[in-house]
Amino acid sequence: MDDILLMLPGPTTVHPRVLNAMSQAVVNHRSKRYGEILTETNELMSKMFQTENQSYLITGSGTAVMEAGISNVLNAGEKVLNVVGGKFGERFKKIADAHGIKTQELAVEWGTAVTPEQIKEALDADESIKAVSVVHNETSTGVAAPIKEIGKVMKNYDALYIVDTVSSLCGDEVDVDKYNIDVCVTGSQKCIAAPPGMAAITYSDDAWAACENVDSHTFYLDMKAYRKSGNKDPAETPYTPSVSLTYAMNEALKMIDEEGLDKRVARHHKAANATVAAAKALGLELFADEKVSSATVTALKIPEGLTDSDFRGTIRDEFGVELAGGQDHLKGNVFRIGHMGNISYKELFQTFAAMGIYLERNGIVEDGAAGVSSLVKSYL
Amino acid sequence: MDDILLMLPGPTTVHPRVLNAMSQAVVNHRSKRYGEILTETNELMSKMFQTENQSYLITGSGTAVMEAGISNVLNAGEKVLNVVGGKFGERFKKIADAHGIKTQELAVEWGTAVTPEQIKEALDADESIKAVSVVHNETSTGVAAPIKEIGKVMKNYDALYIVDTVSSLCGDEVDVDKYNIDVCVTGSQKCIAAPPGMAAITYSDDAWAACENVDSHTFYLDMKAYRKSGNKDPAETPYTPSVSLTYAMNEALKMIDEEGLDKRVARHHKAANATVAAAKALGLELFADEKVSSATVTALKIPEGLTDSDFRGTIRDEFGVELAGGQDHLKGNVFRIGHMGNISYKELFQTFAAMGIYLERNGIVEDGAAGVSSLVKSYL
Incomplete structure (x- = not known):
């Protein structure tokens, strides 16, 4: 638990x-x-x-x-x-x-x-x-x-x-x-x-x-x-x-x-930018218009050929990372990564490691490490 | 705290x-x-x-x-x-x-x-x-x-x-x-x-x-x-x-x-009866009609010659027992003892010990032990 x-x-x-x-x-x-x-x-x-x-x-x-x-x-x-x-x-x-x-x-x-x-x-x-x-x-x-x-x-x-x-x-x-x-x-x-x-x-x-x-x-x-x-x-x-x-x-x-309010907000923006970049590196597509994408949650389209339940279910059960699904008419088509609160680089690495392994294993991407590699650059 | x-x-x-x-x-x-x-x-x-x-x-x-x-x-x-x-x-x-x-x-x-x-x-x-x-x-x-x-x-x-x-x-x-x-x-x-x-x-x-x-x-x-x-x-x-x-x-x-719901309710009634008896033994007067007095809280009149703030304040600060005051037009005239939840005999002894000491010290009763003595009988 x-x-x-x-x-x-x-x-x-x-x-x-x-x-x-x-x-x-x-x-x-x-x-x-x-x-x-x-x-x-x-x-x-x-x-x-x-x-x-x-x-x-x-x-x-x-x-x-x-x-x-x-x-x-x-x-x-x-x-x-x-x-x-x-x-x-x-x-x-x-x-x-x-x-x-x-x-x-x-x-x-x-x-x-x-x-x-x-x-x-x-x-x-x-x-x-x-x-x-x-x-x-x-x-x-x-x-x-x-x-x-x-x-x-x-x-x-x-x-x-x-x-x-x-x-x-x-x-x-x-x-x-x-x-x-x-x-x-x-x-x-x-x-x-x-x-x-x-x-x-x-x-x-x-x-x-x-x-x-x-x-x-x-x-x-x-x-x-x-x-x-x-x-x-x-x-x-x-x-x-x-x-x-x-x-x-x-x-x-x-x-x-x-922590300081300004520093905390900056940390959230950094996590959001790193998430967007890592998602793109894994070939994932943003649901939101990138110009107005949120500092605290990133919504991504579920790649064709995957089902929401297997994707998020495996990420959760095998890797211990809980991602959010889509709401209302976005259910099944969109998933969401929250990067709010105490989230920093290490949780993003865990998340993108899990996603990368899953996506490469299922033949969706060739290089499952592309997400975490991108995160390294974001946090240099 | x-x-x-x-x-x-x-x-x-x-x-x-x-x-x-x-x-x-x-x-x-x-x-x-x-x-x-x-x-x-x-x-x-x-x-x-x-x-x-x-x-x-x-x-x-x-x-x-x-x-x-x-x-x-x-x-x-x-x-x-x-x-x-x-x-x-x-x-x-x-x-x-x-x-x-x-x-x-x-x-x-x-x-x-x-x-x-x-x-x-x-x-x-x-x-x-x-x-x-x-x-x-x-x-x-x-x-x-x-x-x-x-x-x-x-x-x-x-x-x-x-x-x-x-x-x-x-x-x-x-x-x-x-x-x-x-x-x-x-x-x-x-x-x-x-x-x-x-x-x-x-x-x-x-x-x-x-x-x-x-x-x-x-x-x-x-x-x-x-x-x-x-x-x-x-x-x-x-x-x-x-x-x-x-x-x-x-x-x-x-x-x-x-605990068992029936046993818990019986424990509350026992505490209520013991509280009423001990309060009377200390010369305190019930606010409520005794025939319909509550199983979980007892309201008592503040004895003449005492102020609510000194009475409850001392009981709290010196003895570590928090009693409730009166609400609305009963404020200052009534205080209340809650005996609900996990309260059993020992908390009542602490409470009536504190009240007895305070009442005898302030010349309101001659025998400050009358409350706790009554509790002994109630819990025989």
Whole structure:
């Protein structure tokens, strides 16, 4: 169970320091001690979001915090522009639909990224758009949206800028305040490399102002309740949090702080570039447009003549490396390599060694060592 | 940090076996291995609920699962009868209000329990009541509602029977199928004695039938999504679960199974009776009506002449025992001793030793040993 290397777009392998922190005795979540840990963790989250605003932890998945993000700033009937170029863009739209928020889809071909110009056009064409939702890093396709450049457009409009950085924060550049992001959400189990089950959110002043005018659609995900409890001294959560996952987040964020956010992001870019080069060296084809390919996950087409189940099954069972399959209509045609969290050169060597052996053994490539040879060059 | 004994109505001290299980490496939540653990855990949950129906885990607090419980079986405008005799009864009502469900409060004086006759009267008076929500164990007051007897009433009506057993399941008698309960919810951090952050829910056929006619009000807490994923083979959750807390729940439920559910419930009743007797021996007065006092938490009045902060602060700082304060209007007047989860005689001796020393030292009682002497008799 412990020997499988997770090369997934989350969850990622969790460092023993974080697992040890998580297994500390559970304290009372209304105690001063927990309040101190929560406050420190919230502050570290704001540091990683690169925002002066307060951040809040919510016990739940990335989906929970996406729902908290969008449902508290829009009333039913108000319009949101959802950029949809993959499974998680779709999810934002489905969440908004579930709350009776009026949705307008800005459809982007899977594997490509939305452009700032497309956002500008949509906003110019319809003044009733109150918010725009963008998934920064679409793990289903391996595409990173240009959130910095979109932020420059958003600056000139009143619409709120809602960004899902679940699989990018601490692995790719996200600067909430500089990018004019109003609502930013993330999860524990991606680039932060804590176990899954905890999520975080931050709101700008404009987002809070919108929130004041919205009747909360839900109770558990009511952001006003998180603000009220979070601003107590010591800080609290409105409902019982996962104390253990708070320990884990705290330790994981301290490890990121020790590494340095910039260095960590650079490490992710290096791993992404090395992965793309090694994949090409093995004759594999990128699913995503290379110009917008993700810093944290690479989606590749499964070579003709191979089946997904035998390919990923053998890589897993014989070599102990777990790769991700495709989602929805990409199932069976695409596989994905996550290189997020604590992944560095050695895990990539293991992964490309396994893939190279498998591909040469099955007659797909002549030189199974081409991937690892390429990695040597990337890490020279 | 590790030396504080939690005598709280949750979270409770977590056994090292459970903490160790939790710190195992995180596996892919879409893997066969996780599916097996989830299926086993769901089955153990159904065993503890004493139901033939399927149970589902939801990553979140007890509040999340209360919201999932009530918001998926009632449409906006439909009426629920909320029994309110404490903070958690109130919460059910607030959740229903947040979803536009029509609420009717059956107010019960804090410290007393609703009677089956009151439920019957309310149902007879208003045929439009589609559901009744009851909190089995109201931790804010230390009162247990007669859910078995209410179940006999509910059997004769079409209204759904929604029961919060967050702080009673595995500590007091809960037999979902025999009691005609349609929606039963619980949390990880109370009598199950796992860390907080995970919750569980089970639906009867009637609840599922109602659910079919309800447009889900939320996305993260949409029960149809949990059913769809949970019924896959291997089982899944619709959104990324807390894998670590699933391990913890699995281990904690296995420990309960090893102890035996009946024996565990009997142990809780014994601890509750011993606590009440020892408290009386120290001259302390119960807040709750003794006839309906809880099997898992005892609420006591703070003796005149003492302040809550000095009393509980000293018990904590000098003796390492954390007692709970009162909630809402009971703050400062009531304190609470949780005796749930793994608590047995030795923790009660520590607690009553600390309280006895403090009370005699402060001139409140003459014989500070009266509490522990009483405990000896209870455990003869």
